[in-house]
Amino acid sequence: MSLTTGRHDGAGKSDGQRRPTDIEAPLVVKKVAKRRRGTPKWAVPVAIALTLALYWVVSLSFDAYIFPPLTDVLEQVWKILVGQPQNIAVTLLRYGAALFLAIIAGWALGLLMGAYRRIFGPLMGAFTSIIQAVPAISWILLAVLWMSSVEVRIGFITFMISVPFFIIAVYEGIRDMDKDVLEAVEQFRPSKFQTLRILLLPQSLVSLMTAMRSTAAMTLKIMVLAELLGANNGIGRSMGTAQANFQIDVVFAWTVILIAANFAVIKLIDLLERALLRWRTEAVVR
Incomplete structure (x- = not known):
């Protein structure tokens, strides 16, 4: 009488369902439609509280003209919001x-x-590298000499410094595309426009949102610097005036406002990313 309860194939596997052991079970990557979780709600308030506490401790160790009291800075913030919107x-x-x-x-x-990418990609990549290699101070000084309009001057400076980051991010995102996906789409012999619309556009949008998140703060800093050197109004010019009058509390107040503006911009980008990239799934290892 046979001791087995089912037939075995040549490899010795049973017909029935065999439960894999922990060693045999492969690593499973599950695709889920849930978007990635953002920063925990408690993180930002705790970071702000710790920063204010650290500033308060430091202000106790220095004179007021170096580190003014926290109450003076917050008072100047209120005056700016009310008097200089x-x-x-x-x-x-x-x-x-x-x-x-x-x-x-x-x-x-x-x-x-x-x-x-065979012709236009390398050529434009070289131009982008040249533009990115020009120092920010050179763009500022040239804009002051070339342009009489303050608005055109400030816009030109900020545009020339920030646009290479978006060009490179989108281009590299397309280059990192899965080759198998591209070959699968090409089996249907799509036109260049169809490939651009169906495949490259969604892929580039992911890289674009990543570049926006990392470049937004840098662009705001460049804007303020350009206003400091080439404008007659705005936050940069106001900070320059406060520095010339030794109003260190006003400089700190404007800094607080810029930090708050940066948080607001990042939040807007996060909301935009959730709306535009709702289709993207997340890989979760289990």
Whole structure:
């Protein structure tokens, strides 16, 4: 009488369902539609509280003209919000317009570089490297000499410094595309426009949002620096005036406002990313 309860094939495996052991079970990567979780809600308030506490401790060890008391800084923040909202509005409008133009131009050029990477890609990549190698101070000084309009001057400076980051991010994102996916799409012999719309555009959008998140803060800093050296209004010019009058508490107050503006911009980008990249899934190892 046979001791086995089922037939075995040549490899010695049973017909029935065999439960794998922990050693035999492969690593499973599950695709889920749930978006990645953002920063925990408690992280930002705790970081702000620790920063304020650290500033308060440091202010106790230095004179007021070096580190003014925290109450003086917060008082100046309130005075600026009430008395100088126009300077904040001017800077944010300039920032939004220049960043929008840089995003659109960088996205378009990066897409074209990815779609026509044999000729246009290397050529535009070389131009982008040259533009990126020009120091920021050179763009600022040249804009002051070339342009009489303050708005055009500030927009030109911010655009020229920030657009290479978007071009490179989009182009590299397309280059990192899965080769198997590209070959599968090419089996249907799509036109260049169809490949651009169906495959390259969604892929580039992911890289574009990543570049926006990392470049937004840098662009705002460049904007303020450009206003400091080449404008007659805005946050940068106000900070320069406060520094010339030795109003260190006002300088700190403007810094607090810029930090708050940066947090607001990052939050807007996060909301935009959730709306535009809702289709993207996340790989979770279990």
